[in-house]
Amino acid sequence: MRAALRSRAIRTFAITQFLLEVQFWFPVWLIYLLDLGFPLTTAVLADGVFRIVSVVCEFPLGVVADLIGRRRTYLALAGGTVLTFAAITQIRSGTVLFGAWVLWGVLWALASGAASTYLYELCAAEPDLSPAKAFGLVRAVGNVSVLLSLLAAGYLYEVDPRLPFAVTAAMGGVAFLLALTLPEIRESRVVSTFSSVVADIRWAAADARVRRAVWLGALLLFFGWSPRILFQPLALELDLTPRVTGWMYAAFAAASVLGGLVAGYVDARRRRVAVTTAFVLVFATLVATSQAQWLGPFLFLPVMGLGYALGTTVLEVFTNEVAPRAVRAMVFGLTACLGGAGIAVARPALGVLADNRSTPFAFGVWAGVGLVLVGLAVPAIRRMPRTHRPAPTQRNRQLAAELGMRVNASTDQRREN
Structure with missing residues (x-):
């Protein structure tokens, strides 16, 4: 670094x-x-x-x-x-x-x-x-x-x-x-028409790597962010003072610092392992907190923070690499939209469960949901590329399209002959 x-x-x-x-x-x-x-x-x-x-x-x-x-x-x-x-x-x-x-x-x-x-x-x-x-x-x-x-x-x-x-x-x-x-980024082009925006969106949607990046990012956001609504009820059930509760949040943030630093050493070959580790750590800490809530504030929740920070940082780099430059922010917006829609439903539901039953019960329920989410993530993780291959620029896409047209024209001419 x-x-x-x-x-x-x-x-x-x-x-x-x-x-x-x-x-x-x-x-x-x-x-x-x-x-x-x-x-x-x-x-x-x-x-x-x-x-x-x-x-x-x-x-x-x-x-x-x-x-x-x-x-x-x-x-x-x-x-x-x-x-x-x-x-x-x-x-x-x-x-x-x-x-x-x-x-x-x-x-x-x-x-x-x-x-x-x-x-x-x-x-x-x-x-x-x-x-x-x-x-x-x-x-x-x-x-x-x-x-x-x-x-x-x-x-x-x-x-x-x-x-x-x-x-x-x-x-x-x-x-x-x-x-x-900060320096101005020299854009390769400026999107000025609706048709060009649509063309870029269609190109990004056709790229399997972009779809995997959005899918994994939304799943991890949904899985790792939703249970944060349970942190405060957990502190209340354990009768933690406001000051101790503050230290609980601080421990979570400190572990997230470590997760970000670790992510800095994850190259393309290790991404599958890093993202898998992130999902597994979040899942394991949910299960552990549901069984031993008194260890949650200063052991399990920090481990969750480490895993979540590791996974989101690695996926941010991956998404930036594979997303076309002209729609890069849109791809992140789509990821956040999909994950946020799930969060908007999950957080109130988990709060109700914690209030009506108990916080450990809510953690256990979300672990059960997490088992499904991890299963949905595994196929996309297995198909993540092990090498760094940036998204094609507009010029490369134009050349590819022209080459495709020439190949088709040559094929048609041979057929005629």
Whole structure:
């Protein structure tokens, strides 16, 4: 990863991601709304609106991101962070609450693939730079940001309930200024017509590697993200104090840092093993937590975080490699849309199970679902290529089409003769 650190663009990008990945809001957003006087039902409805908006916007915003380019999308992400979290600090009514949460859902959808596609193309601009190591570095830096912000969130909230959101907005502003110094990616072409967008989508859909990347990414997102709704109920059932609960989340984030670093050393030959390991670790920790919940917070859940970070980082690199450049963000949007649709159903269902039965029971049920998901993932994992073969450029596709036309013409002429 030293080569990645030697690159000024990658160093700047990593710092910018550190600022954008903070999650001061995560442990306190529900408490914040309740302290403002909103009933729990309103808060839950706002979260449901957020989920619906994010899922609906994933695919179209992916198309938009491909149209406007990587750097502009990334700047929009940073600017949107400032606007969204500044709006949250000004919530005084239900209208502003739902407006802020809709804006947050749009921002969440825009974030899908924005950093990943930009980082990959920054790496492509430096031939000696390994994308896997750059992704591992940036993922680790992002998880360090999550870790530190989770630890600090409670202390900031005690000073002023609006402070976690205000600090997030301020850091987004600094990220925007840093992003202005990042290099512009020279696009091979600009998509300007609907027909060209359709042609690129059809080309990507015809590529089996792209379909596998989307399938595996959506499955792992659905499988690994959904059970996070059970972390808080698990802490409550074990009578953990808020401070200990914070350390539980910190342990999960610390393990995710390790997962990102490990992913940096996974080349194309080891991808099958890495992705398989990710699914197996998530599945095993679900089973283990359902049987020995008292070991969950500081043993099983961190192992889940390590496996999830390892798998998602490896699949991000793989998806960037196989997706055509012109629709790369759209492919990530599709992946997030498919996984997010499942999450929107699974998370409330798991919450209800934990409330009506028990958290270990909910973990066990999701492990049963996970057995099916792992079975669905295995065929795609087995067909992942062991060598790195980038997606064809538009020029290569044109040459291939012309060659195909010439071959067909030559065949027809021989038949006539």
